[in-house]
Amino acid sequence: MTAVSGSPANGRAKLADVAKLAGVSVGTASKALSGSGRMRPETRQRVLAAVEALDFRPNQYAQSLHTGRSWTVGLMTTDGIGRFSTPVLLGAEDALGAGKISVLLCDTRGDAIREQHHLRNLMDRRVDGIIVTGRRTDPRPPLTGVERVPTVYALSPSTDPDDMSVVSDDHSGAQLAVEHLLATGRTRIAHVTGPAHHAAARDRARHTVDLLERNSLELATGRVHFGEWSEAWGRRAAEAVLRTAPDTDAFFCGNDQIARGVADALRENGTDVPGRIAIVGYDNWDIMALACRPPLTTIDTDLTEIGRQAALRLLSAIGSEPHPGLHAVPCRLVVREST
Amino acid sequence: MTAVSGSPANGRAKLADVAKLAGVSVGTASKALSGSGRMRPETRQRVLAAVEALDFRPNQYAQSLHTGRSWTVGLMTTDGIGRFSTPVLLGAEDALGAGKISVLLCDTRGDAIREQHHLRNLMDRRVDGIIVTGRRTDPRPPLTGVERVPTVYALSPSTDPDDMSVVSDDHSGAQLAVEHLLATGRTRIAHVTGPAHHAAARDRARHTVDLLERNSLELATGRVHFGEWSEAWGRRAAEAVLRTAPDTDAFFCGNDQIARGVADALRENGTDVPGRIAIVGYDNWDIMALACRPPLTTIDTDLTEIGRQAALRLLSAIGSEPHPGLHAVPCRLVVREST
DNA sequence: GGTCACTGAGCAAACCTTTTCCTAGGTGAC
DNA sequence: GTCACCTAGGAAAAGGTTTGCTCAGTGACC
The missing domain is CATH 3.40.50.2300 (Response regulator)
Known part of the structure; x- marks a missing residue:
């Protein structure tokens, strides 16, 4: 089962395969892909061509292992996923997806044990951030043990006014x-x-x-x-x-x-x-x-927008520009025939 | 920024810290945790105590990098997340969560481009499996380009009868x-x-x-x-x-x-x-x-059960015991006052 | 012609865990 | 007393990518 080095025949291509095909070192290939590092345009071209030829896709685990970033956020719904959390969730997924970030879904069913369990899991997976959403607008106690991870509360604000919360106005x-x-x-x-x-x-x-x-x-x-x-x-x-x-x-x-x-x-x-x-x-x-x-x-109540706003705030917090405090998303009037 | 080796002071503890504290090598510490390898019970105890003391949690990226398993499945909803997909999704999340597997949420909004995009993302993240769900019971064409990844279709079956599908009866x-x-x-x-x-x-x-x-x-x-x-x-x-x-x-x-x-x-x-x-x-x-x-x-229609069944089939397929074909979950009668 | 600055590219360490192989020491049997 | 075997535990490679550092070569300027 020894990997025939240089041949991507068994399994998917890795960066070493690309490098070999392009006639450069692994490091150079990496730099060509990330856009960092200086190199002759023709070298970069060769690497890019090799990537294309081998249909190379970087191993995200190796990347995350090195960089410490997972490009993942946790989405915890505390009250089941229902009528209210669904649009919020969609708005958030939409905004995050645009930023190449994937969403890990956790449903606590309102159970504190389950919440703690999921939380540990999210921390183990080194999520970049967490969005917490509930179905009630009553404030909820903040998550415990997430000190290093940016967290945004959507719909149900945190009782701590210094946390980031996005609610309906x-x-x-x-x-x-x-x-x-x-x-x-x-x-x-x-x-x-x-x-x-x-x-x-x-x-x-x-x-x-x-x-x-x-x-x-x-x-x-x-x-x-x-x-x-x-x-x-x-x-x-x-x-x-x-x-x-x-x-x-x-x-x-x-x-x-x-x-x-x-x-x-x-x-x-x-x-x-x-x-x-x-x-x-x-x-x-x-x-x-x-x-x-x-x-x-x-x-x-524009719940989708609340989800989007929550995601955007989370993204900027992940980029170390936190906007703490409560943010209220305005409602819209929809006129139909009952008035 | 050199990590002071042996001191978990800056950041979280790693296995090397545990090993040092327990007075064993990293390899031994790993064996103690996984339960594999033979060793004196007292040695294992020392390692376990060190884990406890340092609140050590293994780095999942390092694990996944090595084992190739991500303990993650993708959940693609093809028609937005609505009344029908939500219970399915919850059932699946529930069954998977019990198996220490997390759920990556993807919503395609019925858009083929988006579906392809999410699919690539899931493959890049080396998910262990995929559950596809829709809101209609009409069969849908199977996902393309997921040859190596077990896939289960829930609610909307695949047009390919050899795929795994779980539907309502x-x-x-x-x-x-x-x-x-x-x-x-x-x-x-x-x-x-x-x-x-x-x-x-x-x-x-x-x-x-x-x-x-x-x-x-x-x-x-x-x-x-x-x-x-x-x-x-x-x-x-x-x-x-x-x-x-x-x-x-x-x-x-x-x-x-x-x-x-x-x-x-x-x-x-x-x-x-x-x-x-x-x-x-x-x-x-x-x-x-x-x-x-x-x-x-x-x-x-017991949609939650459909989600659970889909997850269970996916789990056994991941464990290389696939049960291909269509599986229909029976309905239940709920008697109220209109009859 | 020599030194300096700069550029393009490679080397190797680091990220952290798992697993295989190996060693050293101990025990039991003959 | 010697040999064989067994066990606990260590060393090291592998997994794939990123990045800081180094090195060699080239052109320019004095």
């Missing part, structure tokens, strides 16, 4: 929704959202109240309706709101499922949407927003 | 649905499904017709209703079916969205579900099946 989301409703002449706005123990629900609600106050308005029912992120809750809440404040002329909902529930309830009791009551959702989850009757005006 | 799905409906006394069953140019729609329809024939029955409307995978199509189709065959007593739908559309249409024209008409969906997409009124009886 709930303020801009609430603002877009409220201003859109005001612009279309609505003034008696109800807010139906998820559980109060979710930061996403709390934050969006707070900003909504603030924005209304700034316009000398208050919520139609005088309070926020916290509940669940479900259609069923949307339906129940719609009825409750109309019982309390029959003159409500708009619903701003904490997500698209709730909004769809509201829309269903209104349609079934014969209320004209958007004629009498307008509805704005949140997330722009196409499957909900488009299937809704009428199709839903909603806030797009 | 549409026959079992149709069978479970039809037999369940027959068992609950339904005999005039309509089938509403997606576009005829999707293998999933065609196959499920074909099996449904076959199974009815075997029971000397035929479809309520005499034909399959091909359309789109959408709620809107479900609503339209439900009305069309009832116009043609008012005595229809069950709908078997090609996916849960269509089923939900059917359910909505029936509820809105006052038809009792499941009293007068039963509905069975397909996919067990919780977000649809649970939000449906009434909650949907449906076929669970």
